[in-house]
Amino acid sequence: MSTGHIAKSLGGKVKPILSLDKNDARRRVLNLYRAWYRQIPYICYSYELPISEKTLRNKVRELFFANKHHTDVRVVDMLVLRGHMELNDTINKFKSKMHVMAYFKDPTFYQKKDFLSKFLTGHSNE
Template structure:
């Protein structure tokens, strides 16, 4: 098994290049910067769309959305979510969304329905 065998083994080991972040600490900083950007833009969003809700309700909803994705550990997946979040923020701030898009986002129920059956409870445990 000469050089041909070694070449075939090396083909199986590919390094995946990151989108933006090199490690999890850098990805975490990007997430925090995105969260701050959303948090700082909330008063402007409420004014632009003339929302019938208070800014703290929008803050709660954005926080829930970030918590919903808090289980993601892969750096590339985190970068992808940050890119999507930046796009959402830009679309919102440029008023490319309609008022009902924002209201649907705020009113979206983030509560997960808890199982009542024994086996369903067992399978959903961590």
Template sequence: MCSREAAFKVVRPLMSQDCKEARRRAIGLYRAFYRYIPYIIKFFDVAKNEQDCRWKLREYFYKNACVTDVRVIDLLVIKGYIELKEITNSWQQKGHIIRHWCPTIEPKRTDFIGKFIAGTD
């Protein structure tokens, strides 16, 4: 019988070498978004104040606070910087910004009356 040994593949990091560096990059992204919030409100004419935008930004970062893998953190930071670049270059429009507060997906009705009124069976 052969013994089964776990073989681990050593992967290269995307940008950060350790968690400390990944955390520093994530905080840099947070600060960049935080500083750009007044311009987002001004240029995109968002009907939210700065405090609401800051709470939404904080909510997105707290949602991913439990991630510990350095490569995943780097990937999320890269996606965040892409999002910021799209906003700063006006590649995104007002609807893209507002979608963070107004989800368009309505939950489907599960009760009999709700299905009957919606016309689904």
């Protein structure tokens, strides 16, 4: 049973987290998105990232669009709260450079292609 069905079965008695309706939740998401965008130059500078601001903006956009399918207001509010915590942790440098760069990790880049590496990981010699 989805959260929407549970809320309807309870007669709408589920207490909202932050937003009262979808428009309020949308406003909170856009405010979080703008906050991330405003902090990108400072994040690049303070962490001395080897990527451009444009690349970081594209990653932020990608992460927001990855969660755009959520329609339940409570789920959206929880994601907004998590986004604010991530932003605060990043701004206050509670993360290291490795934590920030983990968003840009390409797993295929680090895979070795030689015979011994494939053998040790259990892949066939293709």
